[in-house]
Amino acid sequence: xxxxxxxxxxxxxxYFGKMMALISHEIKNSLAIINENAGLMEDLSLMAKxxxxxxxxxxxxxxxxxxxxxxxxxxxxxxMNRLAHSVDNPVTGIxxxxxxAFTLELGEKTFSTLGLRxxxxxxxxPVIINTNEFLFxxxxxxxxxxxxxxxxxxxNITIAIRRNDNGVDLVFSPHHAVEGAKxxxxxxxxxxxxxxxxxxVDTWELLLKIPEILKKV
Amino acid sequence: MRVLLVDDEMEYVSTLxxxxxxxxxxxxxxxxxxxxxxYINKEPFDIAVLDVKMPKMGGIELKQKIEEIVPGMRFIYxxxxxxxxxYKRGVTDGISYLIKPVDIDQLVKAMNQAAADRID
Numbered sequence: 001x002x003x004x005x006x007x008x009x010x011x012x013x014x015y016f017g018k019m020m021a022l023i024s025h026e027i028k029n030s031l032a033i034i035n036e037n038a039g040l041m042e043d044l045s046l047m048a049k050x051x052x053x054x055x056x057x058x059x060x061x062x063x064x065x066x067x068x069x070x071x072x073x074x075x076x077x078x079x080m081n082r083l084a085h086s087v088d089n090p091v092t093g094i095x096x097x098x099x100x101a102f103t104l105e106l107g108e109k110t111f112s113t114l115g116l117r118x119x120x121x122x123x124x125x126p127v128i129i130n131t132n133e134f135l136f137x138x139x140x141x142x143x144x145x146x147x148x149x150x151x152x153x154x155x156n157i158t159i160a161i162r163r164n165d166n167g168v169d170l171v172f173s174p175h176h177a178v179e180g181a182k183x184x185x186x187x188x189x190x191x192x193x194x195x196x197x198x199x200x201v202d203t204w205e206l207l208l209k210i211p212e213i214l215k216k217v
Numbered sequence: 218m219r220v221l222l223v224d225d226e227m228e229y230v231s232t233l234x235x236x237x238x239x240x241x242x243x244x245x246x247x248x249x250x251x252x253x254x255x256y257i258n259k260e261p262f263d264i265a266v267l268d269v270k271m272p273k274m275g276g277i278e279l280k281q282k283i284e285e286i287v288p289g290m291r292f293i294y295x296x297x298x299x300x301x302x303x304y305k306r307g308v309t310d311g312i313s314y315l316i317k318p319v320d321i322d323q324l325v326k327a328m329n330q331a332a333a334d335r336i337d
Contacts, residue, residue: 025270028297028317029226035318036232043239065228112272 007188008135015138016083019106023080026109030073037062037069079106086134091214094136096127096161096168103137107144118144121160127168131193131214139189140170143197143206147175167212175199175206218332219261222246223253223279224268224295229317236321242328250274250282257286264331266324269296280312291331295319 041062048054083106097120104111104118111118147157160171190197196209220242224230227248234246245260247253250271256262265283267276274282280292297317313327 025297029229032297032317032319033226033229033232036229036236036321039321040232040236043236047239065232069228109270113270113275115273 004188004191008192011142011189012134012138015141016134018110018141019083020080022106022109023076023083026076027073030069030076033069034066037065083134083137086137090132091130092133093128093130094133096129096170096210097123098126099133099136100140100159100161100170103140106137107141111144115155116144116147117156119156119158121158123161127161127163129168129210129212129214131210135189135193136210139193139195139208142189143172143175143208147172147206164209167210170208170210172206172208174204218328219243219263220245220328221253221256221262221265223248223250223265223271223276225249225271226268230268233321233324237325240321240325242325250279253279254282254286257283262287262290264291264293264328266293266295266328269294291334293324293327293331295324 041059044052044054044058079102082102100120104120144157157175158173160173162169162171187197194211194214198207198209199205200207220237222230222234222237222244223246224233225248230246230248234244237244245256245262247256250273253265253267257265265280267279269276271279276294276296283290283292293313293315295315295317313331315324315327
């Protein structure tokens with residue numbers, strides 16, 4: 001196994017671990033709300049036994065909270081499942097905007113904690129590329145992570161997607177981890193995707209070029 | 218005992234506050250660090266129960282800010298995260314560190330312990 005492949009695997013594992021931690025935290029929050037509302041029902045029932053009246057509207061509100069949190073937890077588990085299956089195929093067709101949106105959903109809590117808002121500029125029609133879905137998501141995460149850590153600390157980043165002759169361009173703007181042509185992360189992930197990253201200091205933009213078809217992983 | 222609960226999950230913190238009030242504890246709740254600091258500057262509290270992971274300012278940073286205003290305040294951390302680093306930090310600070318979902322009796326016990334330890 002060569003060094004670049006080893007680096008890609010380690011980066012991927014770190015990303016996967018981070019996502020699992022975020023997912024478990026989200027599920028814990030749902031469980032905590034369900035737990036408290038179940039406890040509240042117990043408390044109200046005990047009070048009813050002592051003669052306090054139990055308001056049906058109140059119990060309806062509590063039940064509604066539980067239902068919402070079950071739905072929230074279910075959504076979180078679906079995301080976890082999708083992440084898990086993103087490693088099933090070394091190369092698969094992905095809708096770039098949709099996969100980008102999913103990557104952002106997964107990292108939502110982290111971005112929110114860091115005060116970062118990321119928007120994807122809307123597209124007229126889907127852009128599909130054949131690539132490694134997991135590595136694509138991993139690279140997006142790395143790029144956004146360094147945008148926050150870089151000097152200037154971006155608060156709002158827009159990602160524009162456009163087709164090029166050989167695949168797709170993703171333009172991150174503004175991206176403050178840009179220092180001339182140098183980007184602060186290891187290039188192994190970029191190379192594994194057959195991608196190229198270009199940075200533009202004058203416009204504080206970072207351009208990620210990904211081929212339409214990934215030839216080898 | 219006057220308690221300030223801080224957690225960005227409003228459906229969680231408001232319900233927990235209500236349950237604690239049924240148990241005779243005087244509670245205020247806040248869903249952000251900013252709101253919590255507004256309460257701290259306005260009213261006296263014995264204990265602050267803080268969620269560790271919150272947007273913009275988490276519980277650990279909030280604790281430091283509160284201590285600048287109210288030295289001697291006692292704290293309890295609540296988290297769904299459960300990372301070993303966070304736990305060790307809490308233990309090092311001498312702070313109870315409870316992982317959600319929390320048993321309310323366990324929380325009340327931790328509050329009573331913290332109140333007994335409070336430096337006036």
